[in-house]
Amino acid sequence: MKIIAMLSRLVGFLALAALIVWSFVGMEIDRAHLPTGVAAGFSFVGRMIPHGKADFRYDLSLRDQIMQPLLDTIQMAVVGTVAGAIMAFPMSFFAARTSVFPRSLSAAIKSYLNVSRAIPTIVYALIILSAIGLGKTAGSIAIGYVTFISLSKLYAEALESVSQGPIDAVRASGGNSVQVFVYGMMPQVFPHYLATSLYSFEYNLKDSFIVGIVGAGGLGAQLLDSIHEFKLLDTGVIIALLIVLVNVVDYCSYRVRAVFS
Amino acid sequence: MPDAIVIKQLAHTYRGGAPVLHGLDLTIAEGEFVGLIGLSGAGKSTLLRCINGLITPTGGSCIVLGEAVEKMPESERRLLRRRIGMIFQEFNLVDRLTVLKNVLIGRLGYLPTLSSCLHRFPASDVSLARECLAQVGLTEFEGRRVRDLSGGQKQRVAVARTIAQGAKIILADEATANLDVLTKDEIMDLLKDLVRDTGATVLFSMHDIALARRYCTRIIGLKNGAITFDAAPDQLDDAAVADVLARAEHGAMK
Ligand SMILES: Nc1ncnc2c1ncn2[C@@H]1O[C@H](COP(=O)(O)OP(=O)(O)OP(=O)(O)O)[C@@H](O)[C@H]1O
Numbered sequence A: 001m002k003i004i005a006m007l008s009r010l011v012g013f014l015a016l017a018a019l020i021v022w023s024f025v026g027m028e029i030d031r032a033h034l035p036t037g038v039a040a041g042f043s044f045v046g047r048m049i050p051h052g053k054a055d056f057r058y059d060l061s062l063r064d065q066i067m068q069p070l071l072d073t074i075q076m077a078v079v080g081t082v083a084g085a086i087m088a089f090p091m092s093f094f095a096a097r098t099s100v101f102p103r104s105l106s107a108a109i110k111s112y113l114n115v116s117r118a119i120p121t122i123v124y125a126l127i128i129l130s131a132i133g134l135g136k137t138a139g140s141i142a143i144g145y146v147t148f149i150s151l152s153k154l155y156a157e158a159l160e161s162v163s164q165g166p167i168d169a170v171r172a173s174g175g176n177s178v179q180v181f182v183y184g185m186m187p188q189v190f191p192h193y194l195a196t197s198l199y200s201f202e203y204n205l206k207d208s209f210i211v212g213i214v215g216a217g218g219l220g221a222q223l224l225d226s227i228h229e230f231k232l233l234d235t236g237v238i239i240a241l242l243i244v245l246v247n248v249v250d251y252c253s254y255r256v257r258a259v260f261s
Numbered sequence B: 001m002p003d004a005i006v007i008k009q010l011a012h013t014y015r016g017g018a019p020v021l022h023g024l025d026l027t028i029a030e031g032e033f034v035g036l037i038g039l040s041g042a043g044k045s046t047l048l049r050c051i052n053g054l055i056t057p058t059g060g061s062c063i064v065l066g067e068a069v070e071k072m073p074e075s076e077r078r079l080l081r082r083r084i085g086m087i088f089q090e091f092n093l094v095d096r097l098t099v100l101k102n103v104l105i106g107r108l109g110y111l112p113t114l115s116s117c118l119h120r121f122p123a124s125d126v127s128l129a130r131e132c133l134a135q136v137g138l139t140e141f142e143g144r145r146v147r148d149l150s151g152g153q154k155q156r157v158a159v160a161r162t163i164a165q166g167a168k169i170i171l172a173d174e175a176t177a178n179l180d181v182l183t184k185d186e187i188m189d190l191l192k193d194l195v196r197d198t199g200a201t202v203l204f205s206m207h208d209i210a211l212a213r214r215y216c217t218r219i220i221g222l223k224n225g226a227i228t229f230d231a232a233p234d235q236l237d238d239a240a241v242a243d244v245l246a247r248a249e250h251g252a253m254k
């Protein structure tokens, strides 16, 4: 028995090692061109960064062009996250293995969630775009759906990890099922719900950039255009905005989580 | 005195496990202070959980305050449980909530659902909860979160929560196990006063034989899922203790 267990562990380890080696070898890195390639990369990035007053003035002049798509991006992330979270909340109760509903229902919902999760947001965006046309509504729906799927699963996992003790305590003092939920379960799952929702908002900010690339609204389209048209200063501004935005949100979410830990 | 608890042929087997209780008979009158002793794993907690219906036994019957618990649907058990307080062995407090909120959980059975969702307790409940906290010596801790307390402090919050419930029967599962000698006596005195003043009935599982002898009006020994000792504390001599706390002889060891 022990030998079989050890052997299967060894096989698993070797398979993992082989996968990693194969992936790196598959990169087909051209050693001869590596130095020039790296230099080209640096120069590409270098040209995104403003040099001198004229460049800065140009960056500032982009304000009017970029402001609206930036706000669209933020709106899409907010609407997608909020709508997705609201829908995921009830769904997680059906999806949790430990719920009062039959096991088969939760298993069916879990498989549906897993299938849906395997598909990237951009694919949903393309499908919805073809149905309702270009614009940020399509992006919001795609992001909302993906958020709904992933939060349903994460909320359900939080519910599954709840400890029985506080639930028993509320039941033992004569509490009804609503009170069991509010006092026995909510205090346990709330920090998880909050943390996963905030994390999902950060993720959605990046996603709402990406869906813009296929025309679902937001800054993604500008990003792609600027690279194609070789306006690298524009690219630099857009990327800088993304970095600032994600980090501001990250900091705020850290503070909020600390308050509700 | 009328009977508080009447147990007939109680049997319980956890799913996939060996029988824990079998053919257990026990009658406890109102106002008794009963100590329940037995080895770890003897089934003390299981017995207590059958009495308030957190577990539905696989056989037999528990008639508590005149009502057969195992026959009741959950909605009726809920009403009965308001009159049965339980101090859990593992405290079962809500770590993220404050000490005062945890004590107020003992009042939930009497609170309308909507008010409880909004965390709105009547002023009388809040002052009662504060009194109970004072009785266990935790007045200054009311605003602290439970997760920041020591083990013994948590245990006392659990005691306060159960006292706040104002129950007719108190099931105390090793409710002083984490306390020092002095605090143990304070908690036992508290329960004793409750029995004297309100006619409550206490069923207290414990490992501390000396404490059981001092406070209980009756001691029950649980062994191999059945009662093997049931008498007044002065009858519990060292031989009787040794018998209750002896390991079951293993078939293969004979
Ligand atoms: N939820 C459960 N599922 C399965 N078996 C359980 C469960 N709870 C308890 N048991 C088993 O039932 C038996 C009795 O447990 P119980 O908790 O009633 O003992 P106890 O007398 O309270 O012990 P202790 O003094 O250690 O608290 C033990 O063998 C235990 O492993």
Ligand SMILES: [Mg+2]
Residues within 6 Å of the ligand: B044, B045, B046, B089, B173
């Ligand atoms: Mg126990």
